[in-house]
Amino acid sequence: MPSQQRRILNLFAFRRIIIPVILGLGVIIYMIAGDLTHSDLASINWRWHSVYFFMLAFLMMVIRDLAYMYRIRLLTGEVLNWRKSFEVIMLWEFASSVTPSVVGGSAIAVFILSKEKLGTGRSTAIVVVTAMLDEMFYIVMVPVIFILAGYERLSVTGKVFTMLGADFSPMGIFFIGFTLIVILTLLLAYGILFNPGGFKWLLMRITSLKLFRKFREGAEVTGDQVIITSRELRDKNSIFWLKAFGATIFSWTARFWVVNFLIMAFTGSIAFSENMLIYARQLMMWVIMLISPTPGGSGIAEYFFPVFLREFIAGPAGDLTTLVALSWRLISYYPYLIIGAIVLPLWLRRVYLGRKLIRFRKMKKAPQQ
Numbered sequence: 001m002p003s004q005q006r007r008i009l010n011l012f013a014f015r016r017i018i019i020p021v022i023l024g025l026g027v028i029i030y031m032i033a034g035d036l037t038h039s040d041l042a043s044i045n046w047r048w049h050s051v052y053f054f055m056l057a058f059l060m061m062v063i064r065d066l067a068y069m070y071r072i073r074l075l076t077g078e079v080l081n082w083r084k085s086f087e088v089i090m091l092w093e094f095a096s097s098v099t100p101s102v103v104g105g106s107a108i109a110v111f112i113l114s115k116e117k118l119g120t121g122r123s124t125a126i127v128v129v130t131a132m133l134d135e136m137f138y139i140v141m142v143p144v145i146f147i148l149a150g151y152e153r154l155s156v157t158g159k160v161f162t163m164l165g166a167d168f169s170p171m172g173i174f175f176i177g178f179t180l181i182v183i184l185t186l187l188l189a190y191g192i193l194f195n196p197g198g199f200k201w202l203l204m205r206i207t208s209l210k211l212f213r214k215f216r217e218g219a220e221v222t223g224d225q226v227i228i229t230s231r232e233l234r235d236k237n238s239i240f241w242l243k244a245f246g247a248t249i250f251s252w253t254a255r256f257w258v259v260n261f262l263i264m265a266f267t268g269s270i271a272f273s274e275n276m277l278i279y280a281r282q283l284m285m286w287v288i289m290l291i292s293p294t295p296g297g298s299g300i301a302e303y304f305f306p307v308f309l310r311e312f313i314a315g316p317a318g319d320l321t322t323l324v325a326l327s328w329r330l331i332s333y334y335p336y337l338i339i340g341a342i343v344l345p346l347w348l349r350r351v352y353l354g355r356k357l358i359r360f361r362k363m364k365k366a367p368q369q
Contacts (some may be wrong), residue, residue, distance in 0.1 A: 094340020177287035
């Protein structure tokens with residue numbers, strides 16, 4: 001077995017998959033034991049609208065993945081067909097699910113794309129651009145949704161933790177995280193679209209300071225990646241970027257609306273303003289999940305779900321927040337662990353055995369020529 005194949009199999013080993021499952025379900029079980037009562041369960045009023053909204057929540061996940069598949073086909077110049085795009089996206093999501101959110105699945109995505117005969121440089125460019133598009137969506141959507149939801153209603157009370165003598169609330173973490181995302185994304189966009197050499201120079205200057213010197217090696221790699229990305233994409237026109245960003249809007253909007261439809265499945269239809277507020281709260285929660293040290297945000301996502309969204313689910317009749325949180329993770333997270341475990345061996349067989357067959361056929365034809 002090739003060494004690269006062994007490395008990727010080790011990454012997706014059972015022990016790595018079971019860790020996020022235990023973390024997520026452990027937090028859910030703890031919450032159920034502490035919060036869920038018989039009266040809460042009795043308050044569930046299942047009707048046909050519940051099935052309808054559950055189906056819409058599932059449809060949102062399908063739309064999300066289809067939009068991702070369209071975007072990866074667009075970024076690769078349609079080198080990948082729909083089947084290969086599906087495999088790449090599922091493995092990418094699988095990698096993100098079993099690695100800490102602060103690490104993500106980007107390095108593995110480069111490996112996967114390079115095995116699809118795209119080359120390391122082009123694969124790196126595609127992964128960097130997807131990250132930039134995702135962050136640009138967030139930067140654009142936050143002010144839009146906050147205006148629609150009403151900024152005065154966004155505040156989430158409660159202390160998260162104390163550090164250096166200061167109390168950090170959910171709102172405080174959000175504003176710090178959002179500011180950093182804006183700065184880093186604008187710098188990345190400037191580097192890719194306008195001045196990649198200047199971007200690398202800036203990174204090297206910053207990491208030459210004593211405080212940031214330990215990040216110098218990583219900064220050099222990032223600078224090189226941006227230069228490669230800029231070289232790959234310098235000839236793309238505005239239509240290309242509009243299509244890519246449009247697919248990004250579809251995928252992320254569908255992802256966030258899963259929660260909206262699940263809440264409506266348990267509680268009934270919600271007014272437009274409330275839906276926008278739920279959307280806005282999810283945008284805030286996403287920052288905390290982004291810096292999670294656990295695989296796929298497991299445990300962290302389940303814990304903070306009630307902090308941001310309990311008020312839309314709990315009522316006089318009962319509190320169903322824990323059940324909604326469990327449904328959310330069952331639809332939007334755990335399926336990727338299962339699908340990825342199924343797709344991975346099929347992908348490895350196609351990538352590695354397919355190449356061996358091609359070489360074997362060439363060897364058989366060689367003497368005849």
